[in-house]
Amino acid sequence: xxxxxxxxxxxxxxxxxxxxxxxxxxxxxxxxxxxxxxxxxxxxxxxxxxxxxxxxxxxxxxxxxxxxxxxxxxxxxxxxxxxxxxxxxxxxxxxxxxxxxxxxxxxxxxxxxx
Amino acid sequence: xxxxxxxxxxxxxxxxxxxxxxxxxxxxxxxxxxxxxxxxxxxxxxxxxxxxxxxxxxxxxxxxxxxxxxxxxxxxxxxxxxxxxxxxxxxxxxxxxxxxxxxxxxxxxxxxxxx
Numbered sequence: 750x751x752x753x754x755x756x757x758x759x760x761x762x763x764x765x766x767x768x769x770x771x772x773x774x775x776x777x778x779x780x781x782x783x784x785x786x787x788x789x790x791x792x793x794x795x796x797x798x799x800x801x802x803x804x805x806x807x808x809x810x811x812x813x814x815x816x817x818x819x820x821x822x823x824x825x826x827x828x829x830x831x832x833x834x835x836x837x838x839x840x841x842x843x844x845x846x847x848x849x850x851x852x853x854x855x856x857x858x859x860x861x862x863x
Numbered sequence: 864x865x866x867x868x869x870x871x872x873x874x875x876x877x878x879x880x881x882x883x884x885x886x887x888x889x890x891x892x893x894x895x896x897x898x899x900x901x902x903x904x905x906x907x908x909x910x911x912x913x914x915x916x917x918x919x920x921x922x923x924x925x926x927x928x929x930x931x932x933x934x935x936x937x938x939x940x941x942x943x944x945x946x947x948x949x950x951x952x953x954x955x956x957x958x959x960x961x962x963x964x965x966x967x968x969x970x971x972x973x974x975x976x977x978x
Contacts, residue, residue, distance in 0.1 A: 797965055857908075
């Protein structure tokens, strides 16, 4: 079984530029999460999707961040415009019905904003 | 608010020895899950072990086991026969909302394994 796929793995941009991250969850997983992990800290949830619906986005900075999960499979997280403080690792995770308690993570995208 | 606390920012263990990583959490729920994730330098979060709170028996996965003390809200991870490949960041995690299973992570413990 393929794991959670994320791309790109690394991204370096200048501040005020836009950036987008892509996530392909494990096949059949209805729930998808985006987390942000700052250096030296644990991940923090940004948004949760149940199929194509964003059911919890209270931690997403909506002035510059947006996300979508068209057709309830792949998801894209966008930042526009990026700020220096957005430098972090962005992790995608998915969860299926078979093991409803367990999230499986992708390798993450390391974003550096200069 | 649910919180997860890992009081050891760094731990060191000699290869082949045993080490225990501590984690405490705060919850008012009675039925929940707890997780330990490993994050090597590649940044991939890898599930190490999970514990179901309603089970009295401590979970075990090969060289990894937990000491789950529900009343004390303590969930420590024991690594036996430590190997060089065990060196990583370890995060304790608790789903803050069982319906959504949104994980709250502790601050992490960096484990170093000495040859």
